Amino acid sequence: EAGVAQSPRYKIIEKRQSVAFWCNPISGHATLYWYQQILGQGPKLLIQFQNNGVVDDSQLPKDRFSAERLKGVDSTLKIQPAKLEDSAVYLCASRPPGTGNTGELFFGEGSRLTVL
């Protein structure tokens, strides 16, 4: 079974530029998450989707971050304009159906962003 796919693995941009990350979850996983992991810290939830609907985006900085999952499968996270403090690894995760909040999250390898 293929895992969660993310791209690109690495991205270096200058501040005020824009960037987009892509995630394809495990087939059949309706729940998809984007996490931000700053060096030395644990993952922080940015947004949770259930199919193509947003469940929780309370910690998403909406003035610069946006995310969509138009067809309920793959998802894109965009940052525009980027700030220095956005330097982090952006992790995508998905959860099998029927497992509720105690279900295992399956993570991708992450997209490492460096903002100069």
Added chain:
Amino acid sequence: TQLLEQSPQFLSIQEGENLTVYCNSSSVFSSLQWYRQEPGEGPVLLVTVVTGGEVKKLKRLTFQFGDARKDSSLHITAAQPGDTGLYLCAGVEGYSTLTFGKGTMLLVSP
């Protein structure tokens, strides 16, 4: 918003030693998970605990969930270099989404 405190933040030991890492909160969790993250990879689930006082064993790893469901510990017996990684606890409070602690970075030297 629940806050999970993990300790120690960093642990460096020799192969064969035992160790315990802790995850504490003032919140009561409906469930708690432990993940391990290796450099350049995403976190991978080790265990889920849901019942207060629960103890689960995974080979040389022993996980305990506190009676009040506010804390948890992970004990590793005879650590090996392959155990090196970032150990993250993550809790669910009620119907909220999973919240992660900052993690304990473990380095096991041969």
